Amino acid sequence: MSETKALESMIGEEYKYGFTTDVEYEDFPKGLNEDIVRLISEKKDEPEWMTEFRLKAYRSWLEMEEPSWFNATYEKPKFDTLQYYSAPKNKPKLDSLDDVDPKIRETYEKLGIPLDEQKMLAGVAVDAVFDSVSIFTTFKEKLAEAGVIFCSISEAVKNHPDLVKKYMGSVVPVRDNFYAALNSAVFSDGSFCYVPKDTICPMELSTYFRINNMNSGQFERTLIIAEENSHVSYLEGCTAPMYDEHQLHAAVVELVALDNAEIKYSTIQNWYSGDEDGKGGIYNFVTKRGACRGKNSKISWTQLETGSAVTLKYPSVILQGDNSVGEFFSVAVTNKRQQADTGTKMIHIGKNTKSTIISKGISAGNSNNSYRGEVKISKKADNARNYSQCDSMLIGQTCGAHTFPYIESANPTGKIEHEATTSRVGEDQIFYLQQRGISEDDAISLIVNGFCKEVLKELPMEFAVEANKLLGIKLEGSVG
């Protein structure tokens, strides 16, 4: 079998999360205008200030242009035919697992995420978001004992309005960019987490996002606040059914770390990526940003991006506090016709701030994978340091990898180091491993896992195995 043929057969692995759950949805009109924004707010029983926040965002959005500076081409979403809110008819009460629609529960079981606390991975609390609404949050009581608030953002708006008012939009302003503005206007649900002073969150927190409804966009909103001397680790996982049409996912995630606080945010993104010909798949246009507001604070983004038809995503850190630390560890895998333009921004403002960027891009099939990173050292950021390493791996002859590093330094004491490599998984490497008795698929898995090792080890232990498997499945049949 020739190199390319072997590669292609590996690419053909089926997406196993592509099933649809047959639930009844509440009716909701399509398209977007002020009335729709009000209606969303009303459905969610929101206070006046929240409605105003949304309307302001909507008005900003109207004036904004859809961006097009990235390295990806796709058919623009049809904003006037999208459905901006989608909730299952049997709306769960969110208090007891017994109230969750059995079909939805089944969906999560199928995805390997039991909501039943007894069956949960030890020490991981889960918030499950199905289309637009948070379905159920596990381990609430145990977390409450520690003083940690972990709930859906809708609940937080009602129960912790002061916190939400203070922090929402403070890291990603409403007008930040086109998709952030859209999200701010129509966000449906998402997770909220507040870790009080001097608290180490007693377990991993995680949210599983699931888009089910074909015509709905998913606009979730996540807000995590770590008070002084606190520590939290959070993981999100994402899957969606297979549809021929593209679905839009435009999330906003904001993180705030105060003095000596640490937030570790991990993502395993496996949205449906479309078929061989690029039909269907999720548009993943996400704004993620963390603010290291306090001294000695630290924010780490770790992401394993394997899904979506198009991904535009740059989890960033604003290093305001002196001695604060920002990290970005990323593995982005593209296959078939997927396009990913992803990277990070590290904005150094405080003194002695430090950032590390490790990005591993793997492209196979006819995909296109770009790293785009910006390191900015502002005038006052004395002794700021950045280390960036961007490695690309190509599998086969028909994919592309690109690196776009931007560096801007306004302080002569800053130190920036950038390294980049590109390698190709060759037929000879695979033959060598096969000669040692290892199957072709396992050979690719070994090579790719070896390539990403530095990043994968940053994922929470509980998810490391899952991540390894996902990488293997994603690249099965893709040797080149």
Next chain:
Amino acid sequence: MLELKDLHAEVEGEGIEILKGVNLTITKGEIHAIMGPNGSGKSTLAKVVAGHPQYEVTKGDILFNGESILEMDPDERAHAGIFLAFQYPVEVPGVTNTTLLRESYNTIAASRGREELDPLEFDDYIREKLDLVEMNPEFLERSVNAGFSGGEKKRNEIFQMAVLQPSLSLLDETDSGLDIDALRVVSDGINKLHGEDDGVVLITHYQRLLNYIIPDHVHVMIAGRIVKSGGKELALELEEKGYDWLESLATVNGEAK
């Protein structure tokens, strides 16, 4: 154990014929040496036996223990007991020697119904093998061949052979690149590994290797064919006379080499 019958092979998709009718029989317990000028097809022969996808067998057959292996993937051939020590061992960054070898050992063990070893047992097992080729244990945790010197790569190949215990070992210019002491150590290792149940094929340019590992048969390959076979004295004759005097044998049936 290995029987090549009128084996013809070309570069897949390019129609360049490299092996032009190789006949060779290796019985277990034997050591064969294959010599021949650069570009005559020795490495290609080894790779074709191991199943490299770049080459297509257009005619003839490869029998291993009496059965054709032409349809088998390279990993299946490895499971069957075929081992190739590469002339140019490949670097696999990020995958440590131990990871690769444990994976290999256990996959092969599973396919042959042997017991798999857990990481601790495996560690004990490979340490013995390290001694056999006098390899420094720190190589275990290094990425496969990455940044190894030429000689270190060759030694590592024989170390892998020691761990995997194949029944047929094709050693492609393992001696090239080894210093004098290393050559002796590695040769001793190969001699210790070789027994009456396995076969060894040494591809080499140098008769010196054959002082350490005494072959039962020596073959000369020229232009994709084995043109002459003999005992170990043939190697001495080649050392003295070169290949010129054999060139005419490379033309068969009026077809130019």
